[in-house]
Amino acid sequence: MTSVMHEDGPRGAAGMKRNGNASMRRLIAEGAKGPIGLVAALVVLIVVFSFLNPRFASIENLQNVLFQVSVPLILVVGATLVIQMGSIDLSVEGIMGAAGMAWILLSPNTRTMIDLGMWAWLIALGLGLSLGLMTGVIYAKLKVPSFVVSLGTWYVGLGIAILLYGNNSLPSLTSDALARWPTGLTLGLPHSFWLAAGVLLFGLLISNYTNLGRGLMAIGNNEPIARTSGMPVNVYKIGAFAIAGLLGGLAGILATMQLGSGSTDIGFGQLFVGIPAAVIGGTALGGGEGGMTRSALGVFLLIILNNGLVLAGVDPDYQSGVFGLILLIAIIAVAWPERGRLKVAK
Amino acid sequence: MTTLTTKLAGPTRRAFGAAAVAAAMIASLGASGAAAQSVEHPEGFNPDEWVIVASVINTTNPYMISNIEGAEAISEALGIPLEIVNSNNSSQTSISSIYAILASGKKPIMFVNTVASSDAPTIVEAVKQAGGYVTIWWNKPDEYKPQNVGDNFVAFQKHTGVDSGRCGAQALAEALSGEGNVILLPGVQDSTTSKTRVAGFKAEIAENYPGITILEERPSNWDPQLGGRNARDLIVKYGDQIDGVWSADDGMQIGAMQSFENAGLLDQVKFASDGLYPKTLEDIISGRGNNAIVGETFHRGYMASAIGLYTAYLAASGQIVPSELEDNKRESFFKLSCVTPANYEQYLQYDAEGAPAEFVSRLIENGPWDTEPVPLVGGGVEVLPES
Numbered sequence: 001m002t003s004v005m006h007e008d009g010p011r012g013a014a015g016m017k018r019n020g021n022a023s024m025r026r027l028i029a030e031g032a033k034g035p036i037g038l039v040a041a042l043v044v045l046i047v048v049f050s051f052l053n054p055r056f057a058s059i060e061n062l063q064n065v066l067f068q069v070s071v072p073l074i075l076v077v078g079a080t081l082v083i084q085m086g087s088i089d090l091s092v093e094g095i096m097g098a099a100g101m102a103w104i105l106l107s108p109n110t111r112t113m114i115d116l117g118m119w120a121w122l123i124a125l126g127l128g129l130s131l132g133l134m135t136g137v138i139y140a141k142l143k144v145p146s147f148v149v150s151l152g153t154w155y156v157g158l159g160i161a162i163l164l165y166g167n168n169s170l171p172s173l174t175s176d177a178l179a180r181w182p183t184g185l186t187l188g189l190p191h192s193f194w195l196a197a198g199v200l201l202f203g204l205l206i207s208n209y210t211n212l213g214r215g216l217m218a219i220g221n222n223e224p225i226a227r228t229s230g231m232p233v234n235v236y237k238i239g240a241f242a243i244a245g246l247l248g249g250l251a252g253i254l255a256t257m258q259l260g261s262g263s264t265d266i267g268f269g270q271l272f273v274g275i276p277a278a279v280i281g282g283t284a285l286g287g288g289e290g291g292m293t294r295s296a297l298g299v300f301l302l303i304i305l306n307n308g309l310v311l312a313g314v315d316p317d318y319q320s321g322v323f324g325l326i327l328l329i330a331i332i333a334v335a336w337p338e339r340g341r342l343k344v345a346k
Numbered sequence: 347m348t349t350l351t352t353k354l355a356g357p358t359r360r361a362f363g364a365a366a367v368a369a370a371m372i373a374s375l376g377a378s379g380a381a382a383q384s385v386e387h388p389e390g391f392n393p394d395e396w397v398i399v400a401s402v403i404n405t406t407n408p409y410m411i412s413n414i415e416g417a418e419a420i421s422e423a424l425g426i427p428l429e430i431v432n433s434n435n436s437s438q439t440s441i442s443s444i445y446a447i448l449a450s451g452k453k454p455i456m457f458v459n460t461v462a463s464s465d466a467p468t469i470v471e472a473v474k475q476a477g478g479y480v481t482i483w484w485n486k487p488d489e490y491k492p493q494n495v496g497d498n499f500v501a502f503q504k505h506t507g508v509d510s511g512r513c514g515a516q517a518l519a520e521a522l523s524g525e526g527n528v529i530l531l532p533g534v535q536d537s538t539t540s541k542t543r544v545a546g547f548k549a550e551i552a553e554n555y556p557g558i559t560i561l562e563e564r565p566s567n568w569d570p571q572l573g574g575r576n577a578r579d580l581i582v583k584y585g586d587q588i589d590g591v592w593s594a595d596d597g598m599q600i601g602a603m604q605s606f607e608n609a610g611l612l613d614q615v616k617f618a619s620d621g622l623y624p625k626t627l628e629d630i631i632s633g634r635g636n637n638a639i640v641g642e643t644f645h646r647g648y649m650a651s652a653i654g655l656y657t658a659y660l661a662a663s664g665q666i667v668p669s670e671l672e673d674n675k676r677e678s679f680f681k682l683s684c685v686t687p688a689n690y691e692q693y694l695q696y697d698a699e700g701a702p703a704e705f706v707s708r709l710i711e712n713g714p715w716d717t718e719p720v721p722l723v724g725g726g727v728e729v730l731p732e733s
Contacts, residue, residue, distance in 0.1 A: 064579065179604075259604055306575075310564060317535075
C-alpha cells in the first residue's frame, strides 16, 4: 500500500528485480520516472528557447508564463484527483462558463448594477461545487460512466452560462482593482499564479495526507479491493468530482478576471490542456498512478512550449505541427525508461 | 415472474418518466408560436405550410445571438413560426438537426450561417428535396454556385472580408500617421472569413502605407483568451516596438486590449478590428486607453439573417424567381461600413431597443438589396488581392 500511496506512484518494481547492469538502468529509470525526467525535458526546452530568443529567459516572460499557467494549473489539480481514481471529468469548460458568468454578473460590471462582493465568489464557487457534486452523485450512485455524466454536466454548465448571459451585451468588469488583481505582483510573481500555487498545495495535501487522496489512488488501482476493505468508495468518488467542480468554478472566475469580461466560452480549449497535462505528467488514464507535482509540470511543459514557439518566431503555418512534434519527442524521452510498465499500451 | 416483471418495469417506468419529462421540456422550448403578422402574403401562398429556419454556428457568440434576433423579427413580421438550429460548432450537428426539421413535413424558408464551407451542398440538397428555399451566409465552396443548383438555393450572401481588412488597415495606418509597427491577430487560420480579412489588411498596407511594418501575425481562433495570450507573448517579444494591433474580430481584440492594459502599454498602442461589438462601442465612447480603438467595421448579425430569410421568403412565395435574377443577387456582397471614433454615433441607432424589428420593416418596404445601412454593393466570388 505504501507504494500506492506515494505521490509518484509505485516505485520499487522496475529497479529492484533486475541484476547485472541493473543498477545503472535503475538509476535512469528512477530518475525519469519521477519528476526529474519531466524537469529535464523542461530545462532542455528553456535552454533551447532562450538561445533562440534571449527575451524568453527574461523576468517579464517568466511573469507572463506564470500568468498563463495559472488557470490550467488550478484545473489540473481537480483533473488529477479524478483521473487517479480511473475516471474522467469532461465538464470543466461548462463549469468555468457558468461560474465565470455568475461571478461577473454579481461583481461590479457594465451589465448589472449588482456588487455582492464576497457573496459573488461564494455563489459562483457554490455553482461549480454543485455541478461537480451532481456529476459525482450520478456517477457514483447511478453507476453511469463518468465520461458520459461529465459530458452532460459540461452542457448543463454551458446552458446555465447562456441563460445568465441572455441576449444582452458582454459584461465587463468595472472595478479596476478586480481587473488588475491577476497581473498584480507579490514578491515578483503574479497574483493569479500565487492563487494557483495555493490550489496546487491544497491538491498536494489532499493527495498525500488525507484518506480521500489515498482512497482515490486505491480506487484507481483496484476498486473491488478498495470496496471490500471497507473504504467509503462512493463518498470518495463524489468528493473528487466535487473538488474538481469547485476548482473549475475558481478557474472560471480567474479566467474572467484575466480577460476583464465575461464570456460563456471562457473555458474554451481548457479541457485539452488539463487532461493532456495530467497524462503527460504520468497520471495514467487507467487510474492508480501519477501525482500533483507531475501534472503541474505537464501544464508548464505545454504552456512553455507554446510561449517559446511564439517567441522563437515559428511561422504560424508550422506552429501546430512543430508543437505536436516537440511534445511527442519530449513525452517519448520522459516515458522511454518505463515503457514496459505503462498501463495504456493499446 | 412477478419479481422479474417488477424488476423490468422499474427501470422501464423510470425511463418512460424521464423521456416524458424530456419530451415536455422540448415541447415547451420548441413552441415559439408566430406573433403579430405585418405582411400580406401573395395569393396562393399558405403560411401554414411553411416554417422559418435559422441555423447558427452556436448560441453563445454575440454575432450568432444577433442572427437569431433577426430571424425572430422576420418570423414575427411574416407570421410564420421559427425554428432555430444550434450547430454547436459542429457541421454534423448542423446537418442532422436540419434533417430533423425537414422531416417534420413543413417546407423550410431557411437561413444558414454555415459552420464550414463544405456543409453548403449537403444542406442545400436536403432543402431542395423538401421543397424549401435556402440562403447561405458567409461560407460556401467558391465553385458551388446558386445559379448552377436551381431556384431552391436562392442566394449566397456575405460582407466582403477584403473590405473589412482594408477598413482596419486604413484606420490604423492613418492613426499612426503612416509610420509604425503592427501585429495581426487573425481568426481560425483556414477560415475564409479570416483569410479574406487578412488579405485585405495586407493589401491596403502594401499599396498605400509603405511606412507600416507588419511585425508578426498570430492566428487566435476567434478566441478572446487566445488573443490575449498571443498578445502577451508578442508584448514580451517586441515590447514597446508595437504601435498598432489589428484583430480579425472584436472578440480577439477584447483579449488583446486587456493584455496591453495589463502591461501598461494601452495608452501607446492603437487598435482596429471588425464587428463593432457593444463592448467595443463602449470603449470608443469612453475613449479607453487614450482613444486606443481607431477603426472598426459595422455590420450586424440580425441584418444578415433578416436579409437572407426575406430573400428566401420572396422566392418561396413566388415574388421573385431566383433563376431570373442578376448574378450579383445570387452571389451577393452587402455593404460594410468603416467606423471610426469620428462617425460611430450614426451607428448607435442600430443597437437601440427594437432595432431588428425596425430594420425588418424597412427591409420589407425596400426589398433585400436596397436597405440601409447594408445595401447590395456587388457580387461574385471574392478575389483575394495580391500583397
